[in-house]
Amino acid sequence: MPEPVTIILNGERRPVAAGSSVAAALLTMGVAARRSVSGEERSAVCGMGICEECRVMVDGRAGVRGCLVTCRDGMEVRTNG
């Protein structure tokens, strides 16, 4: 197993498996990517860029589909972003 990388999730340092997508990392940690209009927690459904349910903020950029981005060391991820 390669060494884990560390992302900064909502301000907290969290180790994740190297090569994980952001969506996979969030699912592994049990953290929802976003909340729906009615306040329900949402996470990746399709994992391939179609469903738009895993949108998060990555390094200050809003609306990024977590399933299409691979975790990098020091990457800042914000849910509900």
Next chain:
Amino acid sequence: MSGGNPDVVIIGAGIVGAAIAERLSAERLKVIVVEADCAGSGATAAGMGHVVVMDDSEAQFALTAYSRRLWQEKEACWPKAAEYRRPGTLWVAADAEEFAAVEHKHAWYGAHGVQSEILTAGDLAREEPQLRPGLAGALRVPEDMVVYPPAAARWLVERARRQGAVYMQGARVEHTTGSVVTLASGTVLHTGGVIHAAGAQGGHLPVTIPVAPRKGHLAITDRAPGFLRHQIVELGYLKSAHGHETESVACNLQPRATGQVLIGSSRQYGVHTAAVELPMLHRMLRRALEYMPGLAGLPVVRTWTGFRAATPDGLPLIGRAPQCEGLWLATGHEGLGITTSLATAELLAAQMLGREAAIPAEPYSPSRFGEKSAHA
């Protein structure tokens, strides 16, 4: 509904069928609604939900103005999910020629008792700062509304059920006459009358009706509250929507209650597959960006399509089907089905119950196309 045959079977629980079911069940008629998919899933789900008064003909005006009033009268009834709001419409003029049309439209509405106001270029920039600079102005129609059509249709079906209507979901009609409806499941319903409210889907009918599917695309962005305040329609829309080119697009933007921006519109004849077509979507989004460049910064989270039921003269078919006793039509509403659904239900109910309607029904009579369209 107690025992015995229904008075009427309504085919289709889109916004039109649902409105009719609600209206007729309120009159204590025994109503069965058969819906192949689920309520509000067809053209209703592909409508923007813009409740708008139109002025392209006296008949179109009469129907849309009457129906908008009916939406407004129900204001207190709509559930939160129906997202009933009144942002008003801005008919945007790109140049001096279109601004002349704004002035004409303003005078016409005024003469017909519809409130509207002219916005200069400066007013328009203040009202909608995301519009590109250099537009000539706009006409604001403050009482136009926006609803979320599938939720409105579901609520109408629910209310019809509370009034005794029977709702059969997932029931596809194989064939119908004016008195016998045969479902794909083999179930046969005997009824006093049949109302076809299934939009452009008429394969089950014993007669041919002058309705053709006209495909449309929609796109919706992520939430961006405050980005846009009014329903924004380019005045060129009137040309493209009511012309008969095979393909056209127009800038039509709507602020949803969630803060999302709903983007339309496209019109295509002769296409029968529901897939999103990227070249058409591209054209539509390009048109929207020409008017509102800042949209480029909002991620589009969904795109989808639907089929409007278009008639040769742009007016719906409301009334008895020629050459088929017992069969009634409530279709052909094209891009105005959400707006005109409630008036359609009133007009049809009045005809079925032998009462006088609030507006003359003749302009929408299916018999206006003569007998030649009658037999399959």
